Amino acid sequence: MTLPVSASGPAPFSPEVGALRRDLLGWFDRAGRDLPWRLGDEGRRDPYRVWVAEILLQQTQVARGLGYYERFLEAFPTVQALAAAPQDAVLKAWEGCGYYARARNLHRAAAIIDEQGFPQDYAGWLALPGVGPYTAAAVSSLALGEPRAVNDGNVRRVLSRLRAEAHPSDKWVQEQADRLLDPARPGAWNEAVMDLGATICVPKSPACDRCPVSAHCAAYQLGQPGDFPAPKARPQAREVRAVALLIGDAEYAVLEKREGSLLGGLFGLPLEEIGARETAADALARLQARLGAEVKECLGTVQHGMTHRRLSVEVYRAEADRPRQPVRGAALSRLDHKALDVWRQRQAGLFGAALDSSPLGEA
């Protein structure tokens, strides 16, 4: 097994790095977060629990991931249980969490692990679907004690400030992280840097007065820690319009399994995007032809934002001689739940109107 330290030789002795390690790990031992995937001894954590947590937490804040984590582990307590489950059940347990390729890859990897056992080093983890450099470093350091430095959003921000580097490249961050990693406690060091970034060295208004390593921080000495790193330019969200059909009701409806990278594997209302030079009626006609449906009234419009697109969907009630399925058992995106809410609100409105006009409503 080849490690980054052996490839470039041991790092030269640096008193500054030693003091930084001591100060941050001392703080971590005192104030580190108590999280449900941190069961077991340091460097020997349960690989299944760590792996699931690392996948779940990709681009997902810890506070929000906690609930999903509990639900997912209850549904699939072991990698064998996960491997044996149908994909629909895995996506149902992932429902609402977003980035559903994570769940599909987790399921694929579970089958490999069920057959071959858990990988025993960084390279083995990296070879699994859905496992990139960050996750391989996290699992191999936390569960195997391997000296691999993680590079995530927290690490990038913390190191950018420590070195006052406003535009840290991914390569630069990894080099700095490799250099600072405490080879005696790699798992704890990785957890410590991420805890610092998540609770003290936060993006806006960092709490430098409570920071255990402010004495080592170049950005702090400059007096402008909040200026590091510089914000990343993000592409503007694309405007998308679509039409969808509700055939049935909020409990039993005609659902289609979505394919492709966007919400792939999830179920949802039959939907057609309105092309650039189209009207809603054009897309509706395609939907009507595809399903053999009779389109009725428009129930309302749903707005849904998804980082890289801004979605506006007109929901129509329709009738068709097609099998409906129970909505409760299927994994749906937030978008489709919003569409079903439109139906529910309309039903509530009609019920209220009926009460108002009913002779019994006065009683």
Add this chain to the structure above:
DNA sequence: AAATCGGGGAT
């Protein structure tokens, strides 16, 4: 290197 892939929290 840049785009894509969800959804929500914090400000």
Add this chain to the structure above:
DNA sequence: ATCCCAGATTT
């Protein structure tokens, strides 16, 4: 409204 979140994969 903007930026970000224990990133990975595809283009």
